[in-house]
Amino acid sequence: MTATAVVTGLGVAAPNGLGIEDYWRATLDGESGIRRITRFDPAGYPCRFAGEITGFDPAAHIPGRLMPQTDHMTRLALAATGWALGDAGADPAAMDEFGMSVVTANAYGGFEFGHRELEKLWSRGGKHVSAYQSFAWFYAVNTGQISIRHGMRGPSGVLVSEQAGGLDATGQARRHIRKGMPLVVTGGVDGALSPWGWVAYLSGGQLSSGDDPARAYLPFDTAAAGWVPGEGGAILIVEEAAAARARGAAQVYGEVAGYSSGIDPAPDTGRPPALPRVIRQALDDAGLRAADIGVVFADAVGLPALDRAEAEAITEVFGAGAVPVTAPKTMVGRLASGGSALDIATACLALRDQVIPPTVHVTDPAGPAADLDLVRAARQAPLDSALVLARGTGGFTSALVVRRAA
Amino acid sequence: MARITIDDLKEMLVKAGGEGADVPSLDGDAVDKAFADLGYDSLALLEVVGKLELTYDITLEEEATQPGGTPRELLDLVNGMLNAAA
Numbered sequence: 327m328t329a330t331a332v333v334t335g336l337g338v339a340a341p342n343g344l345g346i347e348d349y350w351r352a353t354l355d356g357e358s359g360i361r362r363i364t365r366f367d368p369a370g371y372p373c374r375f376a377g378e379i380t381g382f383d384p385a386a387h388i389p390g391r392l393m394p395q396t397d398h399m400t401r402l403a404l405a406a407t408g409w410a411l412g413d414a415g416a417d418p419a420a421m422d423e424f425g426m427s428v429v430t431a432n433a434y435g436g437f438e439f440g441h442r443e444l445e446k447l448w449s450r451g452g453k454h455v456s457a458y459q460s461f462a463w464f465y466a467v468n469t470g471q472i473s474i475r476h477g478m479r480g481p482s483g484v485l486v487s488e489q490a491g492g493l494d495a496t497g498q499a500r501r502h503i504r505k506g507m508p509l510v511v512t513g514g515v516d517g518a519l520s521p522w523g524w525v526a527y528l529s530g531g532q533l534s535s536g537d538d539p540a541r542a543y544l545p546f547d548t549a550a551a552g553w554v555p556g557e558g559g560a561i562l563i564v565e566e567a568a569a570a571r572a573r574g575a576a577q578v579y580g581e582v583a584g585y586s587s588g589i590d591p592a593p594d595t596g597r598p599p600a601l602p603r604v605i606r607q608a609l610d611d612a613g614l615r616a617a618d619i620g621v622v623f624a625d626a627v628g629l630p631a632l633d634r635a636e637a638e639a640i641t642e643v644f645g646a647g648a649v650p651v652t653a654p655k656t657m658v659g660r661l662a663s664g665g666s667a668l669d670i671a672t673a674c675l676a677l678r679d680q681v682i683p684p685t686v687h688v689t690d691p692a693g694p695a696a697d698l699d700l701v702r703a704a705r706q707a708p709l710d711s712a713l714v715l716a717r718g719t720g721g722f723t724s725a726l727v728v729r730r731a732a
Numbered sequence: 733m734a735r736i737t738i739d740d741l742k743e744m745l746v747k748a749g750g751e752g753a754d755v756p757s758l759d760g761d762a763v764d765k766a767f768a769d770l771g772y773d774s775l776a777l778l779e780v781v782g783k784l785e786l787t788y789d790i791t792l793e794e795e796a797t798q799p800g801g802t803p804r805e806l807l808d809l810v811n812g813m814l815n816a817a818a
Binding site: 460 | 785
């Protein structure tokens with residue numbers, strides 16, 4: 327029999343809340359964390375809004391030894407991991423070190439740290455660059471730091487597939503569980519809110535440049551004109567179901583029941599996008615029919631063509647208005663690989679409390695999105711399974727199903 | 733001529749290795765403890781060496797900063813080089 331992978335712990339670092347209860351209350355209340363950037367002065371840039379995490383005191387959460395060697399997003403990831411382990415009631419020191427893996431997703435690396443060190447390189451010379459730059463910028467750094475801090479020596483790695491990363495990492499975590507690993511730390515935390523990082527975001531040409539934070543990120547809306555970056559994400563503790571039961575896990579949020587990934591065809595081929603196929607494969611993998619899905623967490627890019635493709639894919643698989651669709655990321659922006667990890671955490675909380683969190687700011691769904699049952703105020707609903715969608719720059723397309731524990 | 737004091741070295745160690753409740757103190761007899769026992773790995777020491785080389789315009793051999801060495805040994809080594817160069 328195939329091992330069952332269940333989510334037993336969540337750690338959330340989001341622009342509208344730190345820790346699951348703060349985040350979940352804010353999310354159900356529709357509190358947006360999208361604001362004018364304060365980390366640096368955005369006045370000279372065409373885009374000035376971000377989902378920025380404020381009020382995070384790294385020294386309160388991170389060992390002093392790690393402060394000189396970590397980027398901001400790694401500190402968030404380490405804090406979120408501590409919260410997730412606490413939520414799961416798991417004590418790594420009491421567990422087999424080779425029975426714990428770390429698989430996180432990352433898309434930007436330690437941009438702010440790298441910004442500082444490159445500035446030293448070009449203004450003062452190579453000898454001024456910190457030795458820690460050797461790994462602090464690196465995509466795998468969160469996985470490495472989590473593994474070292476908690477003594478987790480099972481097979482580990484990093485997935486780099488932009489927004490799809492949080493789903494791909496969790497899919498990979500499930501593979502490790504099926505190969506016999508009792509516990510995997512997964513999810514993703516990302517963010518590059520430094521001037522250099524901002525230039526990287528801007529180079530994609532997809533950011534919104536409005537003057538109103540409540541109108542800057544409007545996926546599926548007739549006024550959709552780009553997205554707003556954010557920082558943060560979620561760390562998930564995934565365990566083999568029997569192992570979680572045996573150690574007395576604090577709770578089981580749900581099972582990683584289905585997962586699939588694909589890649590879009592090159593833009594000039596005229597072939598259809600991967601999303602409908604990937605959704606069907608994830609449902610098949612979970613052994614579910616479309617009607618079994620209680621809510622879809624949309625990728626919600628905020629660009630008209632991609633929004634249309636997503637709305638059409640959902641309607642093609644589920645039928646017009648047949649499934650509630652939501653995008654709570656309208657409150658936090660797009661968190662790169664952290665976004666889909668946060669959506670899994672949010673789906674777990676939705677299953678726990680039987681409530682669908684809202685999509686905010688959107689007022690006028692466009693074209694095929696008008697056929698969606700877009701949830702714009704928190705809605706009580708019987709939820710057995712949730713589907714999370716994510717598409718990353720470059721064509722990455724992934725879908726993951728979380729099923730409520732029986 | 734320039735000489736490095738134990739306080740100068742401690743400041744560099746804190747900057748490279750961090751400080752806080754979880755980090756061993758550098759006070760008292762810590763100057764005679766091995767870097768490894770004080771929680772400094774090879775990369776943290778590389779960071780310290782880089783800072784020493786820049787600040788005092790010297791070049792340290794790799795052996796000078798093994799995790800088995802102590803802060804006092806490093807201090808004596810640097811001051812020996814500074815004296816020789818004077």
